[in-house]
Amino acid sequence: MAVEGFLVPRSDEYLGEYVPPSGERLAWISGFTGSAGMAILLADRAAVFTDGRYTSQVAAQTDPALWERRHITEQPPQDWLAEHAAGRRIGYDPWLHPQAQIDRLAASGAVLVPLAVNPLDAVWRDRPPPPRSPAVPQPLDYAGRDAAGKRAELAAMLQKAGEDSAILSDPHSVAWLLNIRGGDLDHTPLALGFALLRSDATVDLFMEPSRLDERMLEHLGNAVAVHPPAALPAILAGLAGQAVRIDLDTTPIWFATTLREAGATLRPGEDPCRLPRACKNPVEQQGARAAQRRDAQALIRFLHWFAEHAPGGGESEISAAERLLAFRRELPLFRGESFPAISGAGENGAIVHYRATATSNRPIHPNESYLIDSGAQFTDGTTDVTRTLWTGPGDPPPDLVERYTRVLRGHVALATLRFPQGVAGPHIDAVARAPLWQAGLDYDHGTGHGIGSFLSVHEGPVSISRAARTIPVQSGMILSDEPGFYLPGAYGIRIENLLLAREAAPQPAQLRPFLEFETLTLAPYDRRLIATALLTPGERAWIDAYQARVLAEVGPELEAPVRAWLEQACAPL
Incomplete structure (x- = not known):
């Protein structure tokens, strides 16, 4: 599908602040290594947006002959798109943007087009492999609450709201809910993965099974089913006719699109783990x-x-x-x-x-x-x-x-x-x-x-x-x-x-x-x-x-x- 531009956010598919080397697309294309920002590429111009923390850094790391530098709140991307790309087809990777962000950018008048393949990945020849650290239990002596109790409490909340399940796209929520940690990121002890919390207190965990040893599987128990990430489309397709909570501000738009196509009813709402975790x-x-x-x-x-x-x-x-x-x-x-x-x-x-x-x-x-x-x-x-x-x-x-x-x-x-x-x-x-x-x-x-x-x-x-x-x-x-x-x-x-x-x-x-x-x-x-x-x-x-x-x-x-x-x-x- 032909497009006339492309959005490059700082995030990877987990939409977190920190990303592994395999997710550093913004740094690879622009040179800017800060933890927040976005670039927009057009055929005739390009801009990189970041906040006040990185004003000096983005100026030092990007080539002014190639990049316009913009303050992301004072000169937001949607305004830049309205000025330079209204009516033009701009591609994006649906794994790297939440629904709410795409809605804001679409208000610019640009035609935003989801792409099945990220074009940067197609030309990033020396892209590092994704991390695959082992998932490990967080002991109860430090977690303070067992995972079964957390699952039961949140499941009761879903039942009260009339929701059958909730998408957990934030690995921090998965880590907190299941009392697991990992080493996929340099400074945040996460085992990156997605989860589906159901109203019967069971969980589908999407993480390569090879990353979980017998001790980890015993820690998770029979109420947690482990699937490879490739199983996500099929599991979501099975939610047809069900009410699914999804945080449109923090979840890749791919989930919302896939659930709608499956016939599920989307219930926009905050990730149920965020407030209890805080x-x-x-x-x-x-x-x-x-x-x-x-x-x-x-x-x-x-x-x-x-x-x-x-x-x-x-x-x-x-x-x-x-x-x-x-x-x-x-x-x-x-x-x-x-x-x-x-x-x-x-x-x-x-x-x-x-x-x-x-x-x-x-x-x-x-x-x-x-x-x-x-x-x-x-x-x-x-x-x-x-x-x-x-x-x-x-x-x-x-x-x-x-x-x-x-x-x-x-x-x-x-x-x-x-x-x-x-x-x-x-x-x-x-x-x-x-x-x-x-x-x-x-x-x-x-x-x-x-x-x-x-x-x-x-x-x-x-x-x-x-x-x-x-x-x-x-x-x-x-x-x-x-x-x-x-x-x-x-x-x-x-x-x-x-x-x-x-x-x-x-x-x-x-x-x-x-x-x-x-x-x-x-x-x-x-x-x-x-x-x-x-x-x-x-x-x-x-x-x-x-x-x-x-x-x-x-x-x-x-x-x-x-x-x-x-x-x-x-x-x-």
Whole structure:
């Protein structure tokens, strides 16, 4: 079928943030390696779209003679299509786009045509093979709930809604529901696959049977039938006349098309696993606390090492990130990084999702700022933490200190917030921005995202952002608190802790339930960057109490020289 253009999203068939090498089509065609974006190819022009996190990166990685660079929210793809491709036939791979995305793009006036074969795959001669890591059980000691109980609870929900089954196209949902993990992605412990949850609490799992050994099959039990992915069309054809829940925002449009052709009734609705997965059970909450305390040991050892080595120079962005990873590798239950560390010195810190490479790696100089955003995967939890540091030995410039302090004030404001149940992420985003807004400053990314339990470091459905969905924050959710400020060509500031939402103790006049946050991350802030005169008494008291807690909880686990450094780092302001 002839087309006049083609859509190239960042996603693979699982529509996740991270993709294996075999799914890196956008990087292969454009050179852009960020975790979010899309390209549109026409015969006479091409454009690549990404968000504010990657503005500098996309400019550095793509050829301006070939690619127009567009901000995906300010200059969305549908507007570009309306201007340059209205009425033209534009092809797309139905495995790589959800229905909702195709509907938005079709509003441009372009004629969107599903293709049976992805043309990029036909010419990508050295495309890596798809991953095939073994699927392994996630022990109940860490999962907190057995898979049979989860299946029964969600099946009852389907029955109540009059739905016969639900499509689970997100491997995170499959992992959570069946308590399985894998190694198909570098930083997220997934065994990639699809599933069909039925209202009788049985599951059809679509994954190559060779990936599941006897121990895994015993873990799944008789209620889970394993099929090769090639069996998907036949199984879906058997749903004729049945009501099938499908999340049109997160499921490849291939599923909706196939189900309609089979005669099934589509019931649009959210993936039934997303919200229960986000609300961590007590065992998962305790695992998150343990993982954060363990991770703090590595991070504080790194901060001590950095304080000793950075003033003299001699280190680089890559060597610093490797040192932090080496400290983490010494920890029990460590399974890998939760994402590639963002290690940016000076002007590179202003690139929100910067990743040092052999060509971009630069020395860390004395007397400049350094931003390190990193995380770890442990069997009992996932971590994500950012600290902005001054290398010394001299004093930081006043403008950097003032802006760091404003970011810190917003960070503290979110951490200490009490709010009524029913409040959503977009409602509280401004709390962290207010100290920056007072000075006419802002940042072009969300304030917080969800965190999985030994799953993705970026987990929905709730986030703290102006662009987030209005799904209320609920008790048990783990969210990041990471305001920032970025001066292109000069420096970047970001401060990030993880917060656990929990029920707040009632106040005497309270008329409805409130929530609050428990700070999970344990690491000192760089006191050289804090202008104490800009802090309110309450902010200063919270910072002092937090750093005293860091010292009390982590200090006893550290060797004497590191503990002595931590005592100074955590001294009252």
